[in-house]
Amino acid sequence: MPTTCALCRRVIPDERIADPQALQEHHLRPEERATSPTVMLCRPCHEQIHALFTNEELREAYDEIESLRSADRLQGYIEWIRGTETLEISVETSRRVRER
Numbered sequence: 001m002p003t004t005c006a007l008c009r010r011v012i013p014d015e016r017i018a019d020p021q022a023l024q025e026h027h028l029r030p031e032e033r034a035t036s037p038t039v040m041l042c043r044p045c046h047e048q049i050h051a052l053f054t055n056e057e058l059r060e061a062y063d064e065i066e067s068l069r070s071a072d073r074l075q076g077y078i079e080w081i082r083g084t085e086t087l088e089i090s091v092e093t094s095r096r097v098r099e100r
């Protein structure tokens with residue numbers, strides 16, 4: 001089974017799985033790291049989530065990957081990232097691309 005990002009579902013190549021620049025663990029309840037369930041996200045998705053939502057919003061409304069995946073604010077991003085191959089997009093780049 002290939003490792004995929006829990007949000008965008010892109011496949012993380014085996015040789016990048018141990019690389020924190022490619023694959024990161026997201027705590028669905030950031031303020032309760034010790035007990036929070038976690039999901040594995042590619043770095044662009046992880047950065048995007050924390051750029052768009054405060055920890056409070058994540059705790060109140062997005063503590064499940066399903067609710068993140070269907071969040072209005074993420075739809076444009078998810079559609080865009082699914083069409084790209086790279087795992088190393090900064091939030092700045094994605095913002096520029098989406099405003100075009």
Ligand SMILES: [Zn+2]
Binds near residue numbers: 010081
């Ligand atoms: Zn992703």
Ligand SMILES: [Zn+2]
Binds near residue numbers: 030
């Ligand atoms: Zn996180």
